[in-house]
Amino acid sequence: MRKIGLHEIEDIALGAALLGAGGGGDPYIGKLVAMSAIRECGPVTLLSPEEVPDDALIVPIAMMGAPTILSEKGIGGKEYQVLYDTVSQFYGKPVYAFMPIEAGGVNSMLPIAAAARLNLPLVDVDGMGRAFPELQMVTFTIGGLSATPMALTDEKGNHVIFRTITNKWTEELARAVTMACGGSVSVSLFTMNGKQMKQYGVHGIVTRSERLGAAIRKVKEIQEGTPEDNFLEFSQGIRLFKGKITDVLRETRGAFNFGRVMLDGTGSAKGHQASVTFQNENLCAEVDGKIVGTTPDLICLVDTETFAPIPTDALKYGKRVMVIGLQCFPLWRTPEGLELVGPRYFGIDTDYIPIEQRAKEGC
Amino acid sequence: MRKIGLHEIEDIALGAALLGAGGGGDPYIGKLVAMSAIRECGPVTLLSPEEVPDDALIVPIAMMGAPTILSEKGIGGKEYQVLYDTVSQFYGKPVYAFMPIEAGGVNSMLPIAAAARLNLPLVDVDGMGRAFPELQMVTFTIGGLSATPMALTDEKGNHVIFRTITNKWTEELARAVTMACGGSVSVSLFTMNGKQMKQYGVHGIVTRSERLGAAIRKVKEIQEGTPEDNFLEFSQGIRLFKGKITDVLRETRGAFNFGRVMLDGTGSAKGHQASVTFQNENLCAEVDGKIVGTTPDLICLVDTETFAPIPTDALKYGKRVMVIGLQCFPLWRTPEGLELVGPRYFGIDTDYIPIEQRAKEGC
Numbered sequence: 200m201r202k203i204g205l206h207e208i209e210d211i212a213l214g215a216a217l218l219g220a221g222g223g224g225d226p227y228i229g230k231l232v233a234m235s236a237i238r239e240c241g242p243v244t245l246l247s248p249e250e251v252p253d254d255a256l257i258v259p260i261a262m263m264g265a266p267t268i269l270s271e272k273g274i275g276g277k278e279y280q281v282l283y284d285t286v287s288q289f290y291g292k293p294v295y296a297f298m299p300i301e302a303g304g305v306n307s308m309l310p311i312a313a314a315a316r317l318n319l320p321l322v323d324v325d326g327m328g329r330a331f332p333e334l335q336m337v338t339f340t341i342g343g344l345s346a347t348p349m350a351l352t353d354e355k356g357n358h359v360i361f362r363t364i365t366n367k368w369t370e371e372l373a374r375a376v377t378m379a380c381g382g383s384v385s386v387s388l389f390t391m392n393g394k395q396m397k398q399y400g401v402h403g404i405v406t407r408s409e410r411l412g413a414a415i416r417k418v419k420e421i422q423e424g425t426p427e428d429n430f431l432e433f434s435q436g437i438r439l440f441k442g443k444i445t446d447v448l449r450e451t452r453g454a455f456n457f458g459r460v461m462l463d464g465t466g467s468a469k470g471h472q473a474s475v476t477f478q479n480e481n482l483c484a485e486v487d488g489k490i491v492g493t494t495p496d497l498i499c500l501v502d503t504e505t506f507a508p509i510p511t512d513a514l515k516y517g518k519r520v521m522v523i524g525l526q527c528f529p530l531w532r533t534p535e536g537l538e539l540v541g542p543r544y545f546g547i548d549t550d551y552i553p554i555e556q557r558a559k560e561g562c
Numbered sequence: 563m564r565k566i567g568l569h570e571i572e573d574i575a576l577g578a579a580l581l582g583a584g585g586g587g588d589p590y591i592g593k594l595v596a597m598s599a600i601r602e603c604g605p606v607t608l609l610s611p612e613e614v615p616d617d618a619l620i621v622p623i624a625m626m627g628a629p630t631i632l633s634e635k636g637i638g639g640k641e642y643q644v645l646y647d648t649v650s651q652f653y654g655k656p657v658y659a660f661m662p663i664e665a666g667g668v669n670s671m672l673p674i675a676a677a678a679r680l681n682l683p684l685v686d687v688d689g690m691g692r693a694f695p696e697l698q699m700v701t702f703t704i705g706g707l708s709a710t711p712m713a714l715t716d717e718k719g720n721h722v723i724f725r726t727i728t729n730k731w732t733e734e735l736a737r738a739v740t741m742a743c744g745g746s747v748s749v750s751l752f753t754m755n756g757k758q759m760k761q762y763g764v765h766g767i768v769t770r771s772e773r774l775g776a777a778i779r780k781v782k783e784i785q786e787g788t789p790e791d792n793f794l795e796f797s798q799g800i801r802l803f804k805g806k807i808t809d810v811l812r813e814t815r816g817a818f819n820f821g822r823v824m825l826d827g828t829g830s831a832k833g834h835q836a837s838v839t840f841q842n843e844n845l846c847a848e849v850d851g852k853i854v855g856t857t858p859d860l861i862c863l864v865d866t867e868t869f870a871p872i873p874t875d876a877l878k879y880g881k882r883v884m885v886i887g888l889q890c891f892p893l894w895r896t897p898e899g900l901e902l903v904g905p906r907y908f909g910i911d912t913d914y915i916p917i918e919q920r921a922k923e924g925c
Contacts, residue, residue, distance in 0.1 A: 289651075355727055357726045358725050358726075362720070364719045372720060372722060375742035376739060380735070
């Protein structure tokens, strides 16, 4: 058990944006929401999963819809109370703690704001250890949990509870209401008990985000080694490529941003080409036409100078970036995990090979 | 307290279609759904409102969406159990009885099917005494009741509960989910207690429908007077016009059928013209450019031979029809009622004058 205040939030937001693997929304707007909640209501208690009783009601909090709309529409601040009331009335018991469902600029921050405003603890766990584009892509699906009953509320005070026959129908119906509400809403889904959370959740994700953020922030202060080597060591990242963006192809289909970014190598990679394809999050990295990393491992683009993560919607011609790979949560590497989020699910015609193994073979 | 069986349903469906005032959906499909439920599960107990305890949980059942889609998609039969479970879990008490929310070919019948399948009584009351196109147009809105918590379910088993800040938002969000579910769903809304039902409901509407249906059926068997005079006497209808349809203008905007039907007089009306405008339901009747009746009074078109009511979507060139007016439920004639469903709400630029008064002035 420890406290999260304004200082911790800066680092968590930065680290979570890296774990967003190109998606997960704008860390700036997420940070503002969490910080204003903490300024008004005080720091948040962060519990490690083991501190939570098995029968406690644990509620993941997230936003659904387009983060770009969120930054225009904003968040009213009463959404979390509405979600709390809806869920606790539904289960007939009080909510014990909130948790994030994914790592990313926005959805790492909103549960902190919710916990601050309702004076509830936050659990140091999530359901992805990164960000993924679809609602069912959480470790809890592997554990057989349903996304519903899912509660949804907008900043005006409308609220809805969904119970659906599949998580795909949850996606359909919640997406329709999200659109009718103007394109961004607050939700709670995959509500679970402490035992389920401990069994299937990605433990320590908030702390991992914070450490990553602190490392990015401090990496230049260290005297020994190059900042790049220090960054890779701290992040346990594998350098996949370094280059200049030469083109960005984008297409919006359904509620998703599909696309591909093309890179020309710089420095030791001069003369080589790379590309990274994405669906909200980065899915696959190729160097000279050879795959060097795929989902569910994390493929992240960072600024070559500041090592700040670059979300897919901020990719621009001329930007100099480093592409790094991070190992995903082990449960994603099981057959059940790969069925949900492996390369073939996303239409990438390759078997999954762990990113560290691909790197070794490439040497 | 009395029983409703197959015989009663025939008459209720016919009479309710007349009270649908041109809207309320296809009586044929509604009747089939109710009859198959009664064949499987036995007759339904009809309670008069006074027989219901003040604190009893009373749940109106209806379909939302396009009746034409309903007739293709059908009803699974488990919807009512889902609505029952959702509502009773929400309120933490059992549902005492179902009731219809409006009179009309479909929504008069579905609550009978629901009552039969769950072996619950049906209350002889509704919230309109006719059909109206929008969700908030019920007497219970005058009584300050909210449409929500509203439960919605499709034939596949998905279900949703809405709680909204206004009944207009209920309409928006429920309409979005209805579309995502394929265009027709089953709902419960304006859930209330026995006291509210007695205070604001339109009492005796099922019985009134049944009597009207029986009168239409039997009108030709009576030896004295003309069938038309007998029909008008039984229905307490005011004859507004009799003629042949010369044109039907239709426009689908939003989820509504807007339009106007034009008539050339026949018999004693020869040489005169009339028109009836509608938004799902008939709204305003004019004869030779002079208004002879408006919403909230009922304007109904019936076949000149069979006196069967003709819904707006069955209007066709050449059909011979009688336009009749029926007095609406008194609560609709109050300032609050007229604000909800008076002519000006529908964009008809006239004050409301009771239909019997317009008829007297016309003489």
